[in-house]
Amino acid sequence: MKKKGFTIERVLTIATVVLIFLAWFGLTATGAFSETIIPSPKSVLESLVDVSQNGYKGHTLLQHLGTSLKRLIIAYGLVIVTAVPLGLLSGYNSKVQAILDPIIEFYRPLPPLAYYTILVLWMGIDEGSKLALLFLAGFAPVYIACVAGVKRIKEDYIYGAETLGANKWQIFFYVIIPAALTDVFTGLRTALGVEYTTLVAAEMVAATAGMGWLVLDASNYLRSDIVFMGVIIMGITGILLDRLIQFIEKRIVHWKGRT
Amino acid sequence: MKQNFRKFSALFLVLVLAVLSFAACSGGKNKDDNSVTIGTLDLVNGDLIAQYEDWYAKELGVDVKIIRFDSGKDINSAIASGGIDIGQEGTSPAALAIANDIDVEVFWVADVIGSAETLVAKKDSGIKTIKDLKGKKVATPFASTAHYSLLNALKQNGVAETDVELLDLQPDDIFATWQRNDIDAAYVWYPVLDNLLADGVVVTDSAQLAEQGVITADVNVVRRAYAEAHPEVVQKFVELQLRANDIINKQPDIAAQDISKKLEIEEADAAKQLKSFSYLDAAQQIEQLDNVFAQVLKDTADFLVEQKSIKSAPDLETFQSKVTSEFVKAASK
Numbered sequence: 001m002k003k004k005g006f007t008i009e010r011v012l013t014i015a016t017v018v019l020i021f022l023a024w025f026g027l028t029a030t031g032a033f034s035e036t037i038i039p040s041p042k043s044v045l046e047s048l049v050d051v052s053q054n055g056y057k058g059h060t061l062l063q064h065l066g067t068s069l070k071r072l073i074i075a076y077g078l079v080i081v082t083a084v085p086l087g088l089l090s091g092y093n094s095k096v097q098a099i100l101d102p103i104i105e106f107y108r109p110l111p112p113l114a115y116y117t118i119l120v121l122w123m124g125i126d127e128g129s130k131l132a133l134l135f136l137a138g139f140a141p142v143y144i145a146c147v148a149g150v151k152r153i154k155e156d157y158i159y160g161a162e163t164l165g166a167n168k169w170q171i172f173f174y175v176i177i178p179a180a181l182t183d184v185f186t187g188l189r190t191a192l193g194v195e196y197t198t199l200v201a202a203e204m205v206a207a208t209a210g211m212g213w214l215v216l217d218a219s220n221y222l223r224s225d226i227v228f229m230g231v232i233i234m235g236i237t238g239i240l241l242d243r244l245i246q247f248i249e250k251r252i253v254h255w256k257g258r259t
Numbered sequence: 260m261k262q263n264f265r266k267f268s269a270l271f272l273v274l275v276l277a278v279l280s281f282a283a284c285s286g287g288k289n290k291d292d293n294s295v296t297i298g299t300l301d302l303v304n305g306d307l308i309a310q311y312e313d314w315y316a317k318e319l320g321v322d323v324k325i326i327r328f329d330s331g332k333d334i335n336s337a338i339a340s341g342g343i344d345i346g347q348e349g350t351s352p353a354a355l356a357i358a359n360d361i362d363v364e365v366f367w368v369a370d371v372i373g374s375a376e377t378l379v380a381k382k383d384s385g386i387k388t389i390k391d392l393k394g395k396k397v398a399t400p401f402a403s404t405a406h407y408s409l410l411n412a413l414k415q416n417g418v419a420e421t422d423v424e425l426l427d428l429q430p431d432d433i434f435a436t437w438q439r440n441d442i443d444a445a446y447v448w449y450p451v452l453d454n455l456l457a458d459g460v461v462v463t464d465s466a467q468l469a470e471q472g473v474i475t476a477d478v479n480v481v482r483r484a485y486a487e488a489h490p491e492v493v494q495k496f497v498e499l500q501l502r503a504n505d506i507i508n509k510q511p512d513i514a515a516q517d518i519s520k521k522l523e524i525e526e527a528d529a530a531k532q533l534k535s536f537s538y539l540d541a542a543q544q545i546e547q548l549d550n551v552f553a554q555v556l557k558d559t560a561d562f563l564v565e566q567k568s569i570k571s572a573p574d575l576e577t578f579q580s581k582v583t584s585e586f587v588k589a590a591s592k
Contacts, residue, residue, distance in 0.1 A: 036339055036359045057567070058421075121435045125426065125442075206398070206426045206436070217427070220332050220402035221568040222339075222359040 039225040044232070047225040056226070057217065059209045065233065068210040071127070071202065072195055072241075075134035079191055083139045084184060087146020092176055097147065108140040112201050125206035137198040138191035145187025149180030185249040189242060196238050211237075294322035295485075295492050298334045298346035301327055302477050303449070303518060303532045304370040305503030306347055311521040314499045319492055329429075331355075332402060334480075338363055344485040345496060349404035350476050350552075354559035357581050358572050364486055365556070365582045366493060367479035367500055368539055368547055373466035375535035376405045376475065377452055378412065379459035380444040381437070389416040389462060392423050395443040398436065401427040402568070404475040407559060408465050409446040410566070411473040449532050450524065466535075474555045490586070497590040504538045541591035548584035556582065 021041070027033060028040035035043060052061045059067070090097035107115075112133055123129040153176060161175045203212035211234050218226035297315065299306055309315055315323045326343060328334050331352025337343045339361045347369055348356075356363050378397075380386035386395060389412050399406045413420060428436060430451040436442045437455055444462065445455060465475050479500070486493050507514040511533060519529040539547060553575060560572035 034339075034360050036361060117431065117435060120432060121439065124439055125428070125432075125436050205432050206428050208426070213427075217401065221563065222332075222335060222355055222361075223569065 036222050036224050039228050043225040044228045047223075048229045051226065051229065056214055057208075061233075064209055064211050064214050065237065068199055068203070068212060069237070071130055071134060071210065072192075072199065075131050075195060076138060076192065078131070078135050079138040079142055079195075080188070083142035083187075083191075084146055087143040087187070088150055088172075088177060088180060088184075090143070091147040091150025091180070092172055100143070104140055104143055107136065108144075112137055112198050113204075116201060116205065120205055129205070130202040130207070133202045134195050134198055138195040141190040141194055142184070142187040145183050145190065146180065149183025149187075150176055152183065153179045181253045185245070185253060189245050189249075192241055192245060193238070196234070196241070199234075294324065295319060295345060295489070295496075296324045296326060296343045297496075298326050298328050298337050298343035300329070300331070300334070300347055300477075301522065302347060302369065303375070303522075303529070304347075304477060304536065304538065305500045305507065306369060306479075307521050308503040308506060308514060308517045309499045311517040314502075315496075318499060319495050321489070321492055330400070330403070335359075335361060338480065338482055341482065343482075344489075345479060345481045345493070347477060347479050350474070350478060350555055350559050351402060351404050351407045351563075353478050353480055354556040354572075355402070355563065355569065356480065357556060357578060358560045358563070358569050362483045363480040363581065364483055365478045365480050365548070365552060366486070366584075366586045367497055368544055368552065369477040369479055369500070370536040370538055371469070372404060372475045372477065373469070373535050373537055374464040375452075375532065376408060376446065376448045377456075377464040378409060378444060378446045378462040379452065379455045380462050381440070381442075382458050382460055384443040386444055386462060387460070389413060390418060392444060392462075393418060394422065394424075396424045396426060396441065397444045397446070398426040398428040398433045398442045399446040400429050400433075404465070404477075405446040405448060407562065408468050408473060408475055411562070412463055412468060415471060415473075449535070450528070453528065474551070476552075476555070478552070486586075490589075493586050494589045497586045501541055501544075501587075501590060504540060507533060507538050508540065541587055544587045545584045545591075548582055548587065553578040553582045 024038070024041055028038055039047075048061075055061065056064065086096075086100060090100050116129070116133055119129040119132050123132055157175050157179060158171055161171050166174070199210070200212035200215060203210040204216060207213040211230055215227050215230035215234070218224075218230065299310065301307060301310075310325065315325065326337070328337065328346075331348030332355075334343070334346040334348045335352050335356045338346050338356065349372075353363075353365055357365075378389075380391075380395075384395065386392060392413070397409065399409050409425075410420065413423065426436075426442065428442075428445075430447055433442070433445045433447050434451045434454050437445060437459075444459075447455065465473075469475070479496075481493055503514075506517075511530065515526050515530040515533055518524075518533065519526040522529070557572065557575050557578045560569070560578075563569045564572045
């Protein structure tokens with residue numbers, strides 16, 4: 001970390017954002033594009049005010065956002081309690097890895113929509129199938145990052161601990177886990193991104209609320225202003241969630257970059 | 260620092276050029292471009308016969324590209340972006356397109372929907388009339404003609420929408436959830452409709468609703484810019500549709516054969532589906548396009564406003580200016 005505040009990078013970031021907004025204003029002000037193709041910032045703002053005051057199709061904006069975040073957080077919680085321990089174990093024990101790897105390698109590259117119909121058939125149209133889809137989307141990146149994190153640990157650490165008389169479990173808990181944490185968090189960040197991108201797919205079938213559903217339903221009716229609004233809100237929440245994880249990471253892995 | 264600045268300005272220039280060229284590409288085709296891109300939903304009407312007999316490529320006189328879409332919503336997006344020139348869609352998406360100021364003209368009524376779209380309830384659900392739908396789970400693809408029919412059926416029978424649990428499901432998902440008993444009823448079309456009828460009962464269908472004034476149909480739309488540049492292609496297109504409708508109405512066996520081969524279904528199924536629509540000849544087309552369809556589209560758009568799905572609907576004159584019988588008239592001379 002160099003000096004904070006005024007850096008050329010920061011200026012460039014801000015300039016990019018401002019430029020995009022100016023281009024948006026400029027393009028829509030020319031009137032060359034219809035509201036369906038590029039809605040003006042004004043109508044997007046109006047739809048934001050309208051939806052936050054009157055809601056969209058029976059739910060307020062906060063309910064839509066809340067529903068989506070609830071799905072996301074439950075699925076994310078499930079990923080953390082399953083993928084992290086399984087991933088760390090796989091990295092540590094080649095037999096566990098031999099069992100889990102084929103399953104994960106197989107489903108990981110599959111597009112979620114390809115198997116979503118099967119999940120719906122198995123688990124119904126309620127929350128179950130949506131959570132399962134989000135869970136599967138988040139599981140693989142965390143698992144893989146955990147395995148990689150353990151494999152990257154310098155063998156000296158493990159030998160060192162062994163020489164000092166640590167048993168397998170002590171090594172696992174006191175050497176492996178702390179050393180792999182940086183990679184675990186990288187996996188967690190990736191997983192959150194992937195889950196977020198899967199959210200719209202998860203809310204495609206029989207949802208009646210949620211940000212993904214809102215965007216899909218608005219696009220059914222060519223309401224580009226609401227689609228833009230939804231996408232912008234999802235983008236901002238995505239950044240905030242990512243920042244939150246980075247914040248937690250800094251608290252837990254405070255030694256990052258100093259090993 | 261200076262060098263840095265130069266690097267950045269170069270990068271910026273590249274970005275701007277990239278965006279501009281991207282915008283130029285998506286800006287639609289040239290006027291003198293000698294081709295037509297047709298968007299189809301593979302609905303059971305003359306379009307399928309024309310496709311199976313390869314009339315488009317042989318007789319339109321320009322390079323033909325046919326793209327299959329899954330819903331009228333996608334056809335609308337494709338037309339708005341200039342990706343297709345002629346498209347087929349239901350009256351609901353067509354009304355949406357006009358209400359959203361997408362520059363299209365409705366120039367052909369491909370079919371009028373009869374029992375092809377039906378509200379089916381599970382046999383053991385106890386649903387016999389529309390009033391029985393209260394408190395039940397009913398699925399339909401939102402923004403479709405079936406959705407429009409379902410909402411109108413509820414309204415006409417005094418059932419509030421909030422009393423029914425409406426679910427937005429695509430036909431395939433409707434079949435899946437039907438098998439799991441997750442839904443009690445569905446308003447849907449073939450081929451899924453056939454599967455549901457095996458253990459379902461008919462509550463109402465679009466033929467009955469049409470008698471009460473709720474008309475749904477599939478229509479062809481053309482980008483106005485394309486129609487102005489290539490009126491002869493659109494006219495020829497209509498000629499082919501007229502020829503196909505003639506076969507459907509006068510030689511239904513041949514029509515069923517063609518459609519069964521195109522869709523890879525049983526001939527009997529194709530024949531049954533053909534009977535669940537009605538197909539208009541030239542005189543009926545002109546009568547309907549001139550006097551009925553602007554109002555049908557206006558009613559549909561007004562209903563969508565009532566549903567708060569769209570902000571506002573244009574007046575009847577706007578719809579009249581977007582529905583034209585000129586191509587049918589020219590083609591049937």
